[in-house]
Amino acid sequence: MIHQIQKVAWNYLHNWLRYVAHLLRFCAALAHSKRLKPVFFVGITGSAGKTTVKDLSASILGSVGECYSTPRSQNYPDGIAKILLKVSPRHKYCVLEVSGGNPGDLDRPLRLFTPNIAVLTLVARDHFKAFKSLEAIAQEKGKLISALPADGVAVLNIDDPLVKAIGDSCNRKVIWVGKAEGATLRLLSVRSVWPEPLTLELQYDGDIYKVKTAFHGKHLALSVLSALGVGLASGVPLTNAISAIADVKPAEGRMEVVSTEGGVTFLRDDWKAPHWSFPAPLEFMAEAEARRKILVIGTLSDYSLSASKLYPKVAKQALEVGDIVIFVGPHAPRAIKAKRTTDAQNLHAFSEIRDAATFLNNLLQPGDLVLLKGSNKADHLVRLMYHTQKPVSCWATRCGIQDFCGDCPRLYKPMRCDAGSSAQAENASESAAIQLTDPKSDQKVIVGLGNPGSEYENTPHNAGYRTLDRMADSANVSWASYPEGLGCDVRIAGETVSLFKPGAKMNNSGPPIMQFLNRKGAAITNCLVVHDEMDLTLGQAKLKQGGGDAGHRGLKSIIAALGSHDFKRLRIGVRRDDDTKTTKVSVLQTFSESDEKALESGIDRAMSMLLDDLKDSVISVSNLAYSDQKTNNAEQHNPHKQ
Numbered sequence: 295m296i297h298q299i300q301k302v303a304w305n306y307l308h309n310w311l312r313y314v315a316h317l318l319r320f321c322a323a324l325a326h327s328k329r330l331k332p333v334f335f336v337g338i339t340g341s342a343g344k345t346t347v348k349d350l351s352a353s354i355l356g357s358v359g360e361c362y363s364t365p366r367s368q369n370y371p372d373g374i375a376k377i378l379l380k381v382s383p384r385h386k387y388c389v390l391e392v393s394g395g396n397p398g399d400l401d402r403p404l405r406l407f408t409p410n411i412a413v414l415t416l417v418a419r420d421h422f423k424a425f426k427s428l429e430a431i432a433q434e435k436g437k438l439i440s441a442l443p444a445d446g447v448a449v450l451n452i453d454d455p456l457v458k459a460i461g462d463s464c465n466r467k468v469i470w471v472g473k474a475e476g477a478t479l480r481l482l483s484v485r486s487v488w489p490e491p492l493t494l495e496l497q498y499d500g501d502i503y504k505v506k507t508a509f510h511g512k513h514l515a516l517s518v519l520s521a522l523g524v525g526l527a528s529g530v531p532l533t534n535a536i537s538a539i540a541d542v543k544p545a546e547g548r549m550e551v552v553s554t555e556g557g558v559t560f561l562r563d564d565w566k567a568p569h570w571s572f573p574a575p576l577e578f579m580a581e582a583e584a585r586r587k588i589l590v591i592g593t594l595s596d597y598s599l600s601a602s603k604l605y606p607k608v609a610k611q612a613l614e615v616g617d618i619v620i621f622v623g624p625h626a627p628r629a630i631k632a633k634r635t636t637d638a639q640n641l642h643a644f645s646e647i648r649d650a651a652t653f654l655n656n657l658l659q660p661g662d663l664v665l666l667k668g669s670n671k672a673d674h675l676v677r678l679m680y681h682t683q684k685p686v687s688c689w690a691t692r693c694g695i696q697d698f699c700g701d702c703p704r705l706y707k708p709m710r711c712d713a714g715s716s717a718q719a720e721n722a723s724e725s726a727a728i729q730l731t732d733p734k735s736d737q738k739v740i741v742g743l744g745n746p747g748s749e750y751e752n753t754p755h756n757a758g759y760r761t762l763d764r765m766a767d768s769a770n771v772s773w774a775s776y777p778e779g780l781g782c783d784v785r786i787a788g789e790t791v792s793l794f795k796p797g798a799k800m801n802n803s804g805p806p807i808m809q810f811l812n813r814k815g816a817a818i819t820n821c822l823v824v825h826d827e828m829d830l831t832l833g834q835a836k837l838k839q840g841g842g843d844a845g846h847r848g849l850k851s852i853i854a855a856l857g858s859h860d861f862k863r864l865r866i867g868v869r870r871d872d873d874t875k876t877t878k879v880s881v882l883q884t885f886s887e888s889d890e891k892a893l894e895s896g897i898d899r900a901m902s903m904l905l906d907d908l909k910d911s912v913i914s915v916s917n918l919a920y921s922d923q924k925t926n927n928a929e930q931h932n933p934h935k936q
Contacts, residue, residue, distance in 0.1 A: 316372050320402065323375035327406050329383055335407050336389045336524055339400070339438045340415030340451075341431065342571060343517040344369060344391045345545045346509075347413055350521030352389045354530055357538040359386030366545070366697070367565070369393040371402040378406055387528075392438055395421045397430065400437045411527045412438045413449040413520050417456040419570050419596045432456040442466045449523035451516060452477045469527055471519035479523055484515045488561075488582035488663065494518060498532055505536050510561065511549045513574035546698055547670060549575065554682055557660030559584075564668045564675045569597035572608060575665055580615045585661030589616035590654070592668025592675040593623045606631040613638050616665075618657070622650045623673050624691075630857045644804070645854045647673065648689040651681040652798070652805035653855065656777075658682060671696050680705060737816040739792045740765075740904070741807055743825040743848045745800050752890065754868035755800055757826040761866065761897050761904075762793045776813070778806035792816070801847040804855030811856075822862040822907070823852065824900065830867025832892035835899035837907060838863045864904060866896045 336351055338344050345367050352363035362385045364377055369391035381388050390407065394400050417432045425431045439448050439460055450461040453472035461468045470477045479498050486492040486509075494505040494515055507518060518539065525535030544550045547565035554560070563575045572594070579587050589612045597604050605625050609632035612619040618640045621629040626643035633641060644650035658664070668675035676699050677686050688704040699705050744750065744759030751760075766773060766782050773780040779797035783790050794810045796803040811821060825848055830836060840859045843849040853859055870889065 316375075319372065319375045319379070320406075323378045323406050326379055326381075330378070330381055330388075330407070332383050333381060333385050334387045334411075334528070335409050336387065336411045336413070336528075337392050337407070337409035337438050337441075338390065338413040338415070338520075339392045339435045340413070341418035341420035341435075342568075343415040343514070343520070344393065345565075346514060346517035346548055347415060347520045347524070348389050348391050349545055350518060350539045350542055351413075351524040352387075353542050354521060354525040354535045354538045355387040355389065355528060357534065358528075358530055360384060361387040361389065363389040364391045367391060370395075371399060374403040374406060389524075394434060396424045397434055400434055404437060404441045408443060409438060409441055409446065410443070411447050411449060411524055412442050413524060414439060414451065414457050414460065415516060415520055416451050416454045418568070419598075420568055422596050422598075428456060432460065436460045439464055439466070447527035449520055449527060451520070453516075467527075469523040471516070471523050479519050479526070481515055481519060484512050486510055486512045486514075486578065486581075488578070488584060492518070496522075498526075503532060503536060506540055508541060509544050509549060510551060511574060511578045513577075514544075514549065546700075547676070549578075552679060554679075556658065556682065558658045558662045558664060558682065560679045561663065561665045562676065562679070564592065564666045565670050567592060567594050567667050567669045569594050569604065569608070572611070572667065575667055576611060576615055579663070579665050582663055584663035586617045586659065586663070587615065588618045588620070588654075588657070588662055588664045590620045590622060590650070590664060590666050590668075590675065590678060591629075592621075592666075593625070593672040595669055595672075601625045602628050602631070605629040609638075609641060610635070613641060616640070618642070620644070620650060620654065622647050622668070622675065622678075627854055633857065642857055643854050645850060646689070646802065647675070647677060647691070648802050649805045649851055649855055651678050651686065651689075652802065653808065654678055655682055656805075656809055670698060674699050676700070677705070736820060737790070737792065737814045738820045739794055739811060739814055739816045739822070741794050741796070741810075741821060741823045743800055743803055743823060744795065746795075746797055754826050754828075754893075757866040757868055757893065757897070758824040759795055760893075761824045761864075761900055762795055764897060764901065765793060765904075776810065778809040778813075781810060802851055803848050804851035804853070807852055808855045818856050818858045818861050822864060822904075823849070824864045824866065824904075825849065826868045827865035828869050830865055831869050832867050832889060833895045833899070834867035835896050835903055836865050837903050838865060862907070864900050864907075866893075866900050868893065868896075 338347050348364055352361050355361045362381050368377060370393060374390060374392065377390065392400060392403055414435055417428055417435060419428070421431070425434065442448060447467045447469060448461060448464055449469045449471060451457045451472050452470040452474045461470065469479070471479045473481045479496055481494060481496050482502070483495040484492070488510065492507045492509040492511065492514055496503050496505060496519065505518060521539060522532065522535050526532060547562050550562040552560045552562060579589060591608065591612060594604065594608065599607070605621065605628040609619060609621065609629040613632065621643040624645060626645055630641065630643050632638060642653065644653065666675050666679065670676070672692065680686050680699065684706060686705055695702065740762065742758035742762035744756035750756050765784060769784040771782045771784055773782050780795045782793050784793060792814050794807065796806040798806050811818070825846065839862050841863070842859065843853055
């Protein structure tokens, strides 16, 4: 109780201090703004495209005078106060992004500056939950236009009905941009087919102009037109403005192109992923010319459908475009539902980003074009790209840091290597990357789950490892090292059966299992997983076909990696008799001597069930067939006999 009171008190104090800091900063910025009368202000708002318009506009205005602009995307009220404190009267121009996730958010920044030029790109479902309607969003964005002085200029998207309505009621000068007739800067044609960059053809004052950019994606044409409109409104000749934007690079995470040393190209569109923005990069990927197109989709936002309906829908759309589609995040398994109506062997889902990273590393080949579409704040999807160059050590789902990971000290923080991990095997580098394949045989694979390292040997979580060790020892075969784990082959009634122990930790065992199945050409339905089970007491063992993960993180990782529940499970009980099902028992706690004996009995039972499941066949090495005497002796030492 005392601890809870202290926590509440601290949270209250923290929030109060934060409020005071924001208030003091706002007051300081308000006082400082009185000194900024000579500065020419450009305000940019809209549901999308603000950062790109800001960067292009700053380049245009910077070509004729000193210009200060919003760093990255600091477009919320407190961020704008910080920016204004850095603006000096010597600056001729200041370009600001203005945004708000809630009604009234634009009121405070508009007390700090008056825009000479106001840009409204478009109105979409961004922050829809807060505003409840598109009209309410348009009303909030329209405040920037209303704040213009009598000689101010609005740069507006003529193709957006809500923006058009704002412009029609505006009593200020308007520069219209877009495709429709009546546009001041009218878009005639646009082309963006990878690897060629975005090029536009536009009409202004009866003349035709060709605009070359360093961007990718047709949807960015609106941002280019809007920035050129800012140039016109500022008195910069159109030809000069076109030249000023030719070499401007995309902002980080906005259709940014990154080429790796391995010949793989990443297209980063991972700043935000509102559902309504997904068609634009999808169209780009559909038209792209590349060896393979791989779509990696993270956390989507601003959707009205339930997640269980949205993600399968998006998966179907992505499968029409991509050679391989990978979903990452807590909603990723929902995307697998698309397989019910689509024969998609190239669709994969990973709840954990670490699993996705392992999978992607083994998948990529030179010439691949990879789209990263996610919400940076929610999933930090860019870590998948960094991991292809150097092992990433931070896999936190939500770290509270909104910026991208590139400069974060946690990204490559050294990690302790797990003793005995097969991923560190000497011959790992000699093995080529494992590719996704269709099952090519009836090869059977038995997987034992556990944690690599001697410190985990005698823990409940390693029941699967120990069962397979028993099988290998009895068959007198040795384990071989693979990049994904330890494997060996045994003979059962003249048929080869592969045994596999994943080299990753239990919670990340899915990707290495998938890789081993591909290596062996084995179907999911021919895979049997041996694992610990807290719902069964020590000495028990049960065989099960399919099902969910029941809270077992190893199974959760496997289901996500394989995209299927259709594998057998041999469950070995690890719960003590005096523990209830709700008792929180550590699966990493070392067994006592008596518990060891009980577990051995459970492994004996599991072995018997395993052999029965394989049609009562015995491994060609005769000592794997356990005698009745051995089983009976084990049961005599079992205090939890069924």
